[in-house]
Amino acid sequence: MTVVTTLPNRRLLLVHAHPDDESIGTGSTMAHYAAAGAHVTLVTCTLGEEGEIHVPALSQLAAAEADQLGGYRIGELAAACAALGVSDHRFLGGAGRYRDSGMMGLATNEHPRAFWQADLDEAAGHLVEVIREVRPQVLVTYDPNGFYGHPDHIQAHRVAMRAVELAAAEGCAPAKVYWTAMPLSVLEAGMAHFAESSDNPFAGIQDLAELPFGTPDDQIAARIDGTDQHAAKEAAMRAHATQIPATSWLYSIAGNFGGEFMGVEFFTLAVGEKGPGSGPYGWEDDLFAGLSDETATDRHPVAVAGLR
Ligand SMILES: CC(=O)N[C@H]1[C@@H](O[C@@H]2[C@H](O)[C@H](O)[C@@H](O)[C@H](O)[C@H]2O)O[C@H](CO)[C@@H](O)[C@@H]1O
Numbered sequence: 101m102t103v104v105t106t107l108p109n110r111r112l113l114l115v116h117a118h119p120d121d122e123s124i125g126t127g128s129t130m131a132h133y134a135a136a137g138a139h140v141t142l143v144t145c146t147l148g149e150e151g152e153i154h155v156p157a158l159s160q161l162a163a164a165e166a167d168q169l170g171g172y173r174i175g176e177l178a179a180a181c182a183a184l185g186v187s188d189h190r191f192l193g194g195a196g197r198y199r200d201s202g203m204m205g206l207a208t209n210e211h212p213r214a215f216w217q218a219d220l221d222e223a224a225g226h227l228v229e230v231i232r233e234v235r236p237q238v239l240v241t242y243d244p245n246g247f248y249g250h251p252d253h254i255q256a257h258r259v260a261m262r263a264v265e266l267a268a269a270e271g272c273a274p275a276k277v278y279w280t281a282m283p284l285s286v287l288e289a290g291m292a293h294f295a296e297s298s299d300n301p302f303a304g305i306q307d308l309a310e311l312p313f314g315t316p317d318d319q320i321a322a323r324i325d326g327t328d329q330h331a332a333k334e335a336a337m338r339a340h341a342t343q344i345p346a347t348s349w350l351y352s353i354a355g356n357f358g359g360e361f362m363g364v365e366f367f368t369l370a371v372g373e374k375g376p377g378s379g380p381y382g383w384e385d386d387l388f389a390g391l392s393d394e395t396a397t398d399r400h401p402v403a404v405a406g407l408r
């Protein structure tokens with residue numbers, strides 16, 4: 101028997117490449133909207149099989165050894181989602197359908213199941229199924245460079261944007277599509293903050309133009325202040341212990357800059373109309389800003405199969 105139910109008014113879909121990206125890149129935003137009662141759906145495209153392992157006791161799970169890291173990272177991701185208050189998580193095409201491609205240029209890019217080798221329309225079709233069901237008003241993914249050029253991030257962008265095209269042809273596309281971004285002003289503040297640090301993530305960087313990411317502040321559309329969810333984001337990142345060592349500089353950012361750097365997340369707007377904002381560049385403080393009442397309060401009946 102199926103029970104038809106309706107979804108909360110606000111529905112946010114995030115498309116990420118690996119387990120850990122959701123926490124590092126959008127953890128505060130996800131926790132912010134989950135805590136506000138929105139329906140937050142995360143789609144992760146791979147299991148992260150080719151990742152490094154920063155937990156010595158687990159080193160033999162590596163791809164070149166037992167090749168069990170992907171399965172282990174399913175558990176890390178479940179713990180991270182719990183920390184963020186997100187209960188709707190899916191793997192694109194089902195767990196294990198697409199494999200982590202490894203860093204750009206590696207032989208692992210050629211693996212037959214590598215996400216980098218995925219058929220675009222087939223992969224996008226899996227995402228359209230989620231869009232049809234959830235009917236998100238807002239979708240978040242990466243820019244065309246995948247934020248920093250990882251093949252799986254680039255492919256996640258391509259698949260997400262193709263899915264938006266296909267969904268639009270069916271009349272169920274999100275009203276707004278955002279890409280994750282880091283304003284140059286925040287990167288400049290980060291360089292200054294870490295200048296004297298022994299664990300400086302900007303070490304060796306003379307000019308921000310050397311970084312594969314960084315967006316002029318006037319091209320940023322939204323600044324989501326999730327500083328009240330900073331602890332949830334940190335807990336979610338710590339759940340990804342194989343990827344983020346406990347000694348990571350990410351955990352060393354204390355004080356005011358820590359809140360801004362970790363608790364605030366930024367986005368450019370790729371599809372849709374920017375809503376009302378504030379500050380010198382009119383940054384939105386809500387990804388749902390400007391959505392018309394009927395869009396924002398759209399309630400789609402959803403058949404929830406299997407409930408007794
Ligand atoms: C945040 C992210 O996308 N992580 C990916 C990335 O991890 C990098 C990789 O292990 C690289 O070898 C390291 O030098 C770098 O520090 C890591 O960020 O790529 C992995 C392999 O594709 C992926 O599993 C991981 O989630």
Ligand SMILES: [Zn+2]
Nearest residue numbers: 117118121250
């Ligand atoms: Zn990633």
